[in-house]
Amino acid sequence: MSRKIFTSLLILKQRTLVLSLVSCVSILSCTQKKESIKKDPLEFSHNILDYHISPKDSLDKSGLMFSDQGAWFAYSLPKKESHKIGFSGPFLMTQQNGIWSSPNLSVFNFTIDNHEQPLLDFNEDLKSQNSYASHLEQLFENKNVVVKQDLVFMSGHTALQRVKITNISNTQIVINTNIKGSLSDIGIRLSKKNNTVSLHSEKSKAIGHILVKNNIEHIDILDENSLYSIQLKTINLQPNTSNEIIISHSFIFPEYSWNNEKNKILNTNFDTVLNSKKVEKKAQIKSLLTNRRPQFKKEKYARVLAKAHLTLQNNWRIPAGAIKHEGLFPSYHYKWFNGFWSWDSWKHAVGLSYFNPDLAKKQIRLMFEFQDDDGFVADCVFRDTLIEKHNYRDTKPPLSAWAVSKIFEKDKDLSFIKVLYPKLKKYHYWWYQKRDHDNDGLCEYGSTDGSLIAAKWESGMDNAIRFDHSEILKNSENAYSLNQESVDLNAYLYAEKHYLAQLASALKMPEDATQFQLEAKQLRGKIQSQFYDEKDGWFYDTNLEGTAFIKGEGSEGWTMLWANAATNKQASAVKNKMMNPKKFFTKVPFQTMSADHQKFDPLNGYWRGPNWLDQAYFGVKALRNYGFNEEANNATIQILEGAEGLLDQGPSIRENYHPLTGKGLHAQNFSWSAAHIIMLLLKN
The missing domain is CATH 2.70.98.50 (putative glycoside hydrolase family protein from bacillus halodurans)
Incomplete structure (x- = not known):
């Protein structure tokens, strides 16, 4: 080969190499540009x-x-x-x-x-x-x-x-x-x-x-x-x-x-x-994305967190009329949800605590503006009572101390819990004063007006099958109970005692902390023995005497695990039923009642079959509390994948979902569903 030809070939190779390098740099630059867009939290x-x-x-x-x-x-x-x-x-x-x-x-x-x-x-x-x-x-x-x-x-x-x-x-x-x-x-x-x-x-x-x-x-x-x-x-x-x-x-x-x-x-x-x-908004979404569990780092989970964040944002309202603090509607999209409900508020507050603890605290304060002197907190309240009246006929399950404790974990605001602690304590003991018919330390759902329907509403699970044959009993003036003791209510109260003990310790009130810990220990033994059916491997409501179970496997059965109140043996048995595809591990797992029950009817039963994401979250957290992390991860993925449109761009987050088909049901843009998606995907 002549020197001239060799030189020409060498120059050609060099040019080719330069072009290749330029092309690679260009591709790398484009790739980096795309990655930088993806890393902008607002883009999600x-x-x-x-x-x-x-x-x-x-x-x-x-x-x-x-x-x-x-x-x-x-x-x-x-x-x-x-x-x-x-x-x-x-x-x-x-x-x-x-x-x-x-x-x-x-x-x-x-x-x-x-x-x-x-x-x-x-x-x-x-x-x-x-x-x-x-x-x-x-x-x-x-x-x-x-x-x-x-x-x-x-x-x-x-x-x-x-x-x-x-x-x-x-x-x-x-x-x-x-x-x-x-x-x-x-x-x-x-x-x-x-x-x-x-x-x-x-x-x-x-x-x-x-x-x-x-x-x-x-x-x-x-x-x-x-x-x-x-x-x-x-x-x-x-x-x-x-x-x-x-x-x-x-x-x-x-x-x-x-x-x-x-x-x-x-x-x-x-x-x-x-x-x-x-x-x-970038800061808020970023706070969600950076706190995800390691298993949920894929982009689809970032998108659903952005959807949950935006759902809560769209339901946010400033004070007006009878409402003195900021808070969230359950859903602006459904005309009867243009108000503020107590247990919705506790759940909203926990979801908000991950990215907007100030708004979470205002949501809590909103509901405690409607606390009576005896500790009772209204079920739901409204800006304009000419459109709809506040509901004082019942309250809702006691999850407020959980919410306040979760907010305190995030921002360590002692001034907030100093104001809320006496309100929480009064509300907690109200249950024992007004909802313990036989004074045995185990509470019942009830109403203030003696109506059976309001007593069922107080559970939050309005038409659940466990209340099909309930009756109402008078405790005292303006205080009535159902003739059954509910496992979820007493599990919530058990959890509240631990949260109140934590808050008391933070406020340097050791006597209160010790008292709540002692009460929790005593209650734990009662509910483990009374509500657990050894034969079925499930927790049920019972009659007042604690001698008969009110059968029908429902989501209330895993609240004992959510509250960390079950034994390891009991938790293992409950877990096995939860992971059974014929019962609760459906297309959208952990629905409100077992799929093999004769009254299971998701399309016609509000709490008789649909998957509510709060109950699904309680189920996942129940598994995590007892070390069943693989099952919890699999359930989380199946919940999000199975619920129609949840991971897709466009559709709103629904009030609940059909557990077998995944179809979205009832209200759109539902706040507590959004809040619990955040809880499902994030640490702590």
């Missing part, structure tokens, strides 16, 4: 819930709604057939247990050429619609302009919308902007004052305000005060320049100042608000 919330809905009427709940900062109103992304530039809504939870104010309260109309030519065509120019835990956004583009629309909640009173128009053509564009909207027939009328359109409701004390920060030419209120039109001054947009339009929607209850909120709106920078919300 990207379109995790499908917010697309163009409501057909004021009661249309066929889609999901986005809210933040505890606001009592929410928005969605319009479907393509809406042809309107703007966001769907707002959906108002300020009145009538949730109702759409309008299909689109603020429609943006952009025209050019003396108002004759539309600047945008919704269907042709819409390029993307995106949702994140921090905000909603829409992007439009044609040969002349790029239009970006964002919506973010500035506070629990106000949502800001920004429309940013960029001229990408080579010539100046003269843009005419009109913002208009009409109200559904829901008892709201419009008025105007200066540059603000106000919304006054016949059915709510909350007053709405629409404020545009740009130069307004004129505002018109039309059609018997149900339609408004805001004409902005003409925009002369030069090539490669942008212009922003900022509009706010506020809904203010009389407890708050509109003037203060208005000043904040006028002095707030949109990007500052949006970036602060992005930082807030």
Whole structure:
């Protein structure tokens, strides 16, 4: 081979090597870029819930709604057939247990050429619609302009919308902007004052305000005060320049100042608000992702945690009316769940404690505002008692000390438990004063009004088969019990004694701590012997005398394991039944009753077969308490994989699931389901 040919080949090889290295660097750079996006916690919330809905009427709940900062109103992304530039809504939870104010309260109309030519065509120019835990956004583009629309909640009173128009053509564009909207027939009328359109409701004390920060030419209120039109001054947009339009929607209850909120709106920078919300949500989601159990590090589990986080966020409400602290609805999507329930609140608080302990504490305080002098805590309470009354007919299972203890584990706030401890202690002993018919140290569910239905509600498992033949007994004035002692109630009380002992120790109250530990030791022996059927290998409710089991295997059977109150032998027997595919290890494991029972009916029985994720979590934690970690891991995976849509992008988290088919049942966007998904996947 000649030197000339050799040199040419060498140069060719070097060039090939350089190209290969450049290609590898490029691929590596792309890979790193993709990995960095995946590592941004906010990205896991990207379109995790499908917010697309163009409501057909004021009661249309066929889609999901986005809210933040505890606001009592929410928005969605319009479907393509809406042809309107703007966001769907707002959906108002300020009145009538949730109702759409309008299909689109603020429609943006952009025209050019003396108002004759539309600047945008919704269907042709819409390029993307995106949702994140921090905000909603829409992007439009044609040969002349790029239009970006964002919506973010500035506070629990106000949502800001920004429309940013960029001229990408080579010539100046003269843009005419009109913002208009009409109200559904829901008892709201419009008025105007200066540059603000106000919304006054016949059915709510909350007053709405629409404020545009740009130069307004004129505002018109039309059609018997149900339609408004805001004409902005003409925009002369030069090539490669942008212009922003900022509009706010506020809904203010009389407890708050509109003037203060208005000043904040006028002095707030949109990007500052949006970036602060992005930082807030990133930090919250990151705190969930970094605390996962090692077995659940896959991306699908990160996504479902982001979905759970966003579900809790959408159900968050600030104080208003009779409600004095922030808290979470069970579900904004179901009209009868626009309130605050006690055992829901305890569960929400534990889920919140992993990423927002301050809100978790407010959720606890909310319910203890409704504690009577004797210690009783109301079952459920509402903002507007003209819509729905507080329920004092019963309380709910005692899980409040568990919740407070779990919050304290996260933030070590002694001032919080110092305030709550006496309330928890009073509530704990209330059970023994008002719900122990035969004074044997074992409690029963009951009611304050002597009704059987309220007594069943007190269990939280309203129509569970163990209550099919229950009767009501009077203990004293306004205190009634069922004629059976319940294993789950006494397991919860056993666990509470340990949690109260821990809190007492933290508060340096050794006598209280010792007393609760002694009571727990005594109670443990009672419930191990009375509620456990050696032959069946299961825990059941019994009659008052403790001489007969109330048969029918249900999820209450593993609460003894959740409370760490069972012997190892008992726990092993219960575990074997839990892992039996014919009984509880179904497609969505650990449902409310055994699949081989003749009354098992998930589609027609609220607590007679469906899988509630709180009960499923108690089952998984029960296994972990006794070292059955492989079974617990397998059950967790099967719960999440088997529940329809849970790991998918788009569908909401449901109230409960069919254990055999996985079908989502009852309410959407259910808070305690979301809270227990967090508990299932995270450590501690």
